[in-house]
Amino acid sequence: MFVNDCLNINEKGHLTIGGCDTVELAKEYGTPLYVLDENTIRTTCRSYVESFKKFYNGNGMPLYASKALSCKELCRIANEEHLGLDVVSGGEIYTAQQAGFPMEKTHFHGNNKTAAEIEFALNAGVGTFVVDNLYELELLNEIAGKLVKKAKISFRIKPGVDAHTHNFIRTGQIDSKFGFALETGEAFEAVKKALEYENVNLAELHCHIGSQIFDIDPFVTAAEIMMDFIGKIKDELGVTISNLNLGGGFGIMYVNSDEPVPYENYMEKVSVAVKAKAAEHNVPVPYIFIEPGRSIVGEAGITLYTVGGIKEIPNIRTYVSVDGGMTDNIRYALYQSDYTVVNASHADKEATQTVTVAGKCCESGDLVQEHTQVAPVTVGDTLAVLSTGAYNYSMASNYNRIPRPAIVMVNNGKSRVIVKRESYEDIVRNDI
Known part of the structure; x- marks a missing residue:
């Protein structure tokens, strides 16, 4: 009903x-009053964790995309349910910190991180910086050097996939403010540049094709494109990327006509594609991250x-x-x-x-x-x-x-x- x-x-x-x-x-x-059902939140968190066990032998972790709803209690629940955390600002990092969230399980996103945010994140012990552009890469390397730290980084890649959703929330195509483009060679040049810097360690690639998506196929296509890029990096640079973050964007039901895909179905189809591409390129199956946010707290x-x-x-x-x-x-x-x-x-x-x-x-x-x-x-x-x-x-x-x-x-x-x-x-x- x-x-x-x-x-x-x-x-x-x-x-x-x-x-x-x-x-x-x-x-x-x-009123007005927001009301959340705790059991629904925890059940959804557990379904994601279980899907990793089932389809990746536990070789991965869901990250709660805290931009969907960031508060101390949600950080606590995410930690208790064995999720990592996707943060996009100094304020979200501080919220996680104040909630006692283990910072090594956080990924820091954003297309224009400030120097102050980067320094704060490094001192807070943020686990992975999802680097969006060359300016940020240089800035992060410089600040990490001054703090005598080495930052673990991921590159946000635009795989050029049409997510079939609202224009404002499509982020995987070339005309987006986020990330490095594959088509132009920009992403490959960024990888080569990162290997030259002493204070960063490129361990991961990331993509996110949009939000409120009901079709599994774009996710599968994006995963295949990202695995092809991992193969190219290995073949041409001799570097093995060990982690792959496939983002979020899973649709939920707002009205009865919405038909969201069961999250387990997504994990199953994408895992088949990832494993097949790993075998094709003779690379290890990477440790997989995804970033559900709306699907955890929305409904x-x-x-x-x-x-x-x-x-x-x-x-x-x-x-x-x-x-x-x-x-x-x-x-x-x-x-x-x-x-x-x-x-x-x-x-x-x-x-x-x-x-x-x-x-x-x-x-x-x-x-x-x-x-x-x-x-x-x-x-x-x-x-x-x-x-x-x-x-x-x-x-x-x-x-x-x-x-x-x-x-x-x-x-x-x-x-x-x-x-x-x-x-x-x-x-x-x-x-x-």
């Missing part, structure tokens, strides 16, 4: 998540709102205003992303009313979803937007000086706050 398995309907007709009544959660913690999360004003414009649309909006979910404004909206107060009723869910910001584009079907709505109802665990809190803002919501974790009927709601005092904390 729902896109999320952790959701249900109780005897009151209310939507539940992880055994908790969402209407009661809204009363207890206030595990929902956002709760309280309905305020309802404005019916005859023969045009009905606006249902909520107490959140683009400050806690910018994805509709950016990508026109589809979401499932449920009247959590009347989840047992048929969705017969067509509404546009509008946010409270002073911005005409502040919409959460347009022309969506919900059970008839009245002022004071609790609305739930499903599959908001990824890229909602992490992209939230204080536009209009609106405080960011709290995040509550639920598990088998119990709830706890893992990120506190911001106060007005938090808003002005850095003002002078």
Whole structure:
């Protein structure tokens, strides 16, 4: 019935998540409110870990892409479930550090790491730097030398694969701000350059072809291209690359028409391709990394709102205003992303009313979803937007000086706050 398995309907007709009544959660913690189901998160983490055991003999590790949702509790869960961590900024490194995450299990991404971030990461003991360009390679080598450290590096490669997704989230093609291109010879020249530097150790190649992908074939093609490149490096430079990071981008279900691929199917097909190419090029099967983020937390999360004003414009649309909006979910404004909206107060009723869910910001584009079907709505109802665990809190803002919501974790009927709601005092904390 729902896109999320952790959701249900109780005897009151209310939507539940992880055994908790969402209407009661809204009363207890206030709205807007992000809610995550811990069991769903941990189950997905374990499925990835098990897939490595099954298809790679344990010769690999999933890295949680913390840009999807970075907070201390998610770092702790990732560590407890034997995942590494993909970080993309000094702030994400600091969060992991404060959570006690083992830094040797982190990969540091980014197309424009600052000198300060690089130095901080080196001193923090970050495991692998995913180098994006020659300027960064030179800068990293220089800073590592000054600190008398040797940085383990990976090169982000553009394999030129069309991921069949939104233009803004396709990152594997040649026209991308990320990485080194294969077609132009840029990637091979970068490898040769890295071998000349004393303070870096090239141990890995990385690619990422996009996000919210439902087709396995692009992943297989990218893996084959990357293995061919590993073969070329061995044949022409006599260097064996021991690690291969195939990125993330696995699609999830936002609406019932979405058809995500079971993650185990992806791992199986890609492992066949990797092993075949390793044999073809007479190289060892590399240690494999992947970077799931959205698929770990996306479907595990929902956002709760309280309905305020309802404005019916005859023969045009009905606006249902909520107490959140683009400050806690910018994805509709950016990508026109589809979401499932449920009247959590009347989840047992048929969705017969067509509404546009509008946010409270002073911005005409502040919409959460347009022309969506919900059970008839009245002022004071609790609305739930499903599959908001990824890229909602992490992209939230204080536009209009609106405080960011709290995040509550639920598990088998119990709830706890893992990120506190911001106060007005938090808003002005850095003002002078």
